[in-house]
Amino acid sequence: MGNGGMGEQKCRDLINSPAMLKQISLALPKHLTADRFLRVVTTAVPKIQGCTESSIIKAMMDCSSLGLEPDGWKAHLVPFKDTDKNIVECQLIIDYRGLTDLARRNGEVTEITCDYVCENDTFEYSIGTDGRLNHAPPWENRGKILGFYSFVRLKDGTPSYRRYTLAEIAAVRERSKAKNKGPWKDFPNTSDSLEMGKKSAFRNHSKWLPMSSEFYRALEIDADRDPSIGALITGKPLTEAPRALTGDAGKDPEPGAEGAAGDGGEPGPDMSTGPQQQKIHILDGKIHGKDKDKLYVILESEYHGVKSTKELTKEEASGLIKKFMEQEKALG
Numbered sequence: 390m391g392n393g394g395m396g397e398q399k400c401r402d403l404i405n406s407p408a409m410l411k412q413i414s415l416a417l418p419k420h421l422t423a424d425r426f427l428r429v430v431t432t433a434v435p436k437i438q439g440c441t442e443s444s445i446i447k448a449m450m451d452c453s454s455l456g457l458e459p460d461g462w463k464a465h466l467v468p469f470k471d472t473d474k475n476i477v478e479c480q481l482i483i484d485y486r487g488l489t490d491l492a493r494r495n496g497e498v499t500e501i502t503c504d505y506v507c508e509n510d511t512f513e514y515s516i517g518t519d520g521r522l523n524h525a526p527p528w529e530n531r532g533k534i535l536g537f538y539s540f541v542r543l544k545d546g547t548p549s550y551r552r553y554t555l556a557e558i559a560a561v562r563e564r565s566k567a568k569n570k571g572p573w574k575d576f577p578n579t580s581d582s583l584e585m586g587k588k589s590a591f592r593n594h595s596k597w598l599p600m601s602s603e604f605y606r607a608l609e610i611d612a613d614r615d616p617s618i619g620a621l622i623t624g625k626p627l628t629e630a631p632r633a634l635t636g637d638a639g640k641d642p643e644p645g646a647e648g649a650a651g652d653g654g655e656p657g658p659d660m661s662t663g664p665q666q667q668k669i670h671i672l673d674g675k676i677h678g679k680d681k682d683k684l685y686v687i688l689e690s691e692y693h694g695v696k697s698t699k700e701l702t703k704e705e706a707s708g709l710i711k712k713f714m715e716q717e718k719a720l721g
Contacts, residue, residue: 559576
């Protein structure tokens with residue numbers, strides 16, 4: 390097949406080769422088996438057979454390293470045409486279910502509910518000291534979709550929630566290079582596209598939640614990543630300014646307010662920002678891998694007993710980011 394595409398049989402041979410089995414076995418966590426993972430990937434061959442070999446391998450390795458299967462439920466393998474190079478590349482899109490699975494693994498989150506709201510649903514939403522979110526959809530005749538929400542309960546019992554209009558989620562879709570294909574296609578008129586709407590709500594909400602470096606890495610490698618969120622994680626400049634779905638990006642929520650988590654409240658003017666904290670966790674994951682305790686050892690030993698990145702000052706956070714970036718560079 391031309392333009393770097395593999396063709397169906399060559400694609401199947403690659404996926405089921407002994408070398409690929411070995412690589413996937415090394416990357417997968419213990420709760421998944423390489424045989425099953427490769428069987429799942431094989432079902433996607435009709436879609437990805439025209440993709441380049443290197444892109445198929447990368448998508449498979451990225452997916453396996455996160456402990457997700459590209460089963461069209463938690464993750465998708467989707468072909469994208471690179472018009473500049475005149476090739477088709479296989480890219481990984483992580484579904485709402487995949488992100489929530491990753492979020493639950495670190496033990497900080499005990500409950501996650503994301504859904505869409507229709508005009509005939511009963512939906513109560515208030516913020517402040519007596520904040521409340523209640524959703525009771527009818528069995529039928531729900532009417533047109535108005536928006537989405539994300540609700541999370543942390544392990545200490547603290548609720549955290551945010552809502553987004555349909556237009557806000559549609560704007561996220563427009564920023565995605567996958568907006569006209571894969572699970573986003575025909576939004577909001579298909580079940581897959583509604584799952585992507587839930588994902589977008591949860592992904593934006595996650596900026597204010599205690600997530601693992603593994604979770605943030607998933608946001609970084611997701612082909613459907615939102616540039617306004619990706620910039621917060623990777624530190625890479627945007628071609629346009631970040632757009633907050635609820636108009637309050639860059640500050641933590643007030644105690645008891647929409648999205649409040651933990652002790653809530655805005656950070657003091659000299660305290661580390663959310664983007665700095667997320668950058669630290671991303672770099673920590675790249676340098677220390679699954680050794681999640683290493684970061685907290687560094688915080689306690691080098692920053693006078695600090696137990697969380699939220700307790701760092703802006704100056705301390707900048708210094709730690711610089712240190713981690715130098716270590717990442719040294720690792721190659």
